[in-house]
Amino acid sequence: MDHERLQGFLYDMLLARAFEERAAQEYTQGHIAGFLHLYPGEEAVAVGSIRAAEPSDYIVSTYREHVHALIRDIEPKKIMAELYGKSTGVSRGMGGSMHLFDKERRFMGGYAIVGETFPIAAGIGYSILYRHLPEVVLCYFGDGAVNQGTFHESLNMAALWKLPVLFICENNHYQIGTEIHRHSAVVDVYKRAASYAIPAEQVDGMDVEQVYAHTHSALDRIRAGGGPYLLEFQTYRYRGHSMADPGAYRPPAEVRAFGGQDPILLATRELARHNPPSKSAQASDPAMDVIQQHIDKGFAAGHWQQEDVATMKAQIQQILDEAVAFAQSSPSLSMDDAVYLANQNHAHEVLF
Amino acid sequence: MDENLFYWQAVNIALDRAMEEDPDVFVMGEDVGLYGGTYRATENLMAKYGELRVRDTPISENSFTGLGVGAAMTGLRPLIEIMTLNFALLALDSIVNLAAKIPFMSGGQFPVPLTIRMPGGVAKQLGAQHSQRLEHTLMNVPGLRIAVPFTPQDAYGQLRQAIRSNDPIIVLEHDLLYFSKGAVDLDAQAPPMHRAIVRRAGTDITCAAYSLMVAEALAAAETLKESGISMEVIDLRSLSPIDWKCLQQSVEKTHHMIIAEEDSGFAGAGAELAATVQERCFYSLDAPVSRVAGMNIPIPFNAALESAAIPHAADIVVAAKKMLLERSQTS
């Protein structure tokens, strides 16, 4: 894989991580409220898969979707402003953290009811089929969502009508506090696709290169008229389910083990492949420390990386400072805005 | 030009014309294609427009309705038929959490021009699971519009309007109306979708009704005439939004109001109508608004009990006489 792409992945993941940590900070300080589901640990999935997609493809995501939006190149400040509920947010402040929408980037929403992404994606797929376009819908969902009826209903219809949908399972092994072996009789999510004759694979979701490669070939196949496809990415979230969840149900050893597979660590190591790291790569303590440690290791691996990564981090810091400042200084919403929106689509109609 | 058509034919022609006019309109639902629809409403459409535009679905109400939402977000105009309203309970997430919310939550970026048609109501001994109305369930959802056409003319006109609109709209049809007949002018300018219509003018009392209950109200008005009572009958045509002005004007004239609804009265459509009319017209009313509604029990299978559980013209007559008599006794 070429150097530039790997660097791009690293930048994306650093941005993703930093954005989420900043959001957590804003939440803790009381600047933003509500449900806030963060993505640290899972970055390779969104980065590898969305970077493999075309701008003409569609993204349908869940409530854990800030990073999908970021990687779709929605401006960080517009996402931050949405978390703040400001009119300058990507959904004009009407959606919030769990409902990011951007028509221009074909970002078709974050959905907060588990299992809703399936029918929405099927419907967009139906539109694509209807118009005979070479486009694909990337449909994200968690391991917990596959026990919802819509998973089965929608996969069946997608297969039946050969809808161009790539189903992407972000298997972080938990549905809030319930581990996968306690919520699913079959823990290999990809196997379920066989019931609908949908080809599927299980892929290491901590390795951004693999995520990219498998997504790319799946998209090619769908675009060529092959019908739906399912990718199960094995991943892990380092934080609790949401900011309201301390995540006490997971053994520390498990969190540490996955911390050792930190996707940012892996990408940094790839950049540093030819030079041995200067420090030990031990995954010792909580995830954040692990990442920092291994990013440092990457710096040491080669001068260009060090410069690049330092520049990246500085850039990202500045972008996030600006994003927060933008969100804070943006005008608030009025009830008139809400009422206007509620009536906008029939404003031209005579109702009575 | 007027044609005398069955209600189902009016629906069928509306769909045909809508599809002819706009290639983005497609129809989807259980048995809408080859079979032609359980009430024949989609007859011959598949032969004419092909499978992509007239799609038979698996029994997956929530997902094919949600599919309609996704298609609508990307510019198509899906017409989803849910075989009966009872099955729409399985699609409530797509209706309530998706269709009604996305236009708003997306900050106006994604209108959802989706129309959902479904028959409902008490037919003939279909049992409690197949005899529901549930208007209130849908009325209580901001972001949805609900049309309840009574005549074949409205079945045609309101459906065409719903399909052209950019909002998600529910069209509630009644099982027993499909084989009713009426004059339909296919080229007439339809009244606005939510305007209520005075079906029969009167001076003593107003009866507001919708869907099949309009027929009962009209029959009651005819009976009351024999007793010298002049009842105005309003066909609401829409349950969300509601044409309050029409109701208000009528009540200011008659000073009495009855609401006839087939659905169970408790927390039903009539409760909303009564509360708002009293808020708006309290000083015009000579008596409290009265509801003639279905009983608060699951609809019985037994024919006699089934019939007794829902209002008929005779019940409206009794309610009207009682209201006017009480007034004359107190004044």
Ligand SMILES: Cc1ncc(C[n+]2csc(CCOP(=O)(O)OP(=O)(O)O)c2C)c(N)n1
């Ligand atoms: C229909 C529904 N039921 C329950 C919830 C509450 N809930 C929110 S997220 C979640 C867990 C989902 O787990 P998973 O699909 O694995 O996604 P993850 O959060 O791990 O990314 C639950 C139960 C919900 N939002 N929607």
Ligand SMILES: [Mg+2]
């Ligand atoms: Mg999960």
